[in-house]
Amino acid sequence: MSDLIQRFTFADLPIRGEIISLEKSFQTICDQHQYSKTLRHLLGEALAATALMAEIIKIEGRVSLQLQSPSQVKLLVTECNNHGHIRGVMHPLDPEVSDYNFKQWTQGGTLAITIEPEQGHRYQGIVSLEKESLSECLEDYFTSSEQLPTYLKLFVGENRINGVFLQAMPDDSSQQKDKAAAFEHVTTLAETITDEEALSLSHHDLLYRLFHQDKVTLYDAKPIQFQCGCSRERNERALLTIEPQELMQLAEEHDGKVELVCDFCSKKEVFTQQEIAELVTTNQGSQSVN
Known part of the structure; x- marks a missing residue:
């Protein structure tokens, strides 16, 4: 089992869930x-x-998480699209920090979730950083924004991540009291997961260990993989946001070329003065036609 995400449901409980394992993509991004x-x-x-x-959320597009603070986490950005392509980058204040403390690392910061559908409007929600962990902050966000009780448990090993997401079903015919009891039942069981179990058991075996007395359906796995969205075309668009004269001067100051490095994957793109001049000329021509 490598990088997979799977949905699961309960036949007799108004609860839905997701379970995820990341290994290769996690190692690639960290390395x-x-x-x-x-x-x-x-x-x-x-x-x-x-x-x-x-x-x-299930959209045709991407979801991103962005955290900024004046503390240890100057910037953290992670993204995933509907194809299961993920990427992420982190800029710490101290790269050699030894003790992990989420609340101290993010003190005075902001956490935003951005939903960007391919068709439609971009939406951004702000997540409170009042809790002791990222998972607790996100639980509060979903509970308050969607009015749906939500549980999120994340397990991180040296080269592997696992996570379990549980949420009360929306628009269910069950009474609120029954839904609350069902949610308490599954989350109480989920709290018994140990790090060793989460990081070593298959999705099927872990869910069986937790919910073997409940009727659980585990759906087909969806692969997750690292894939960066950077491209030369995107870099061209970024260059065109700079005034042409300033852009040409920038190239002159750097031996006749401009280098752009992707913050996520470190891929380098080089543009010569001639390529920049052609890019500017083409863009000005298309603007005049429009």
């Missing part, structure tokens, strides 16, 4: 930036949480 074990913990949690949210 690109040589993150320490301590930094990997928060980045891993954010990657798994973002992929779970993308699957729960």
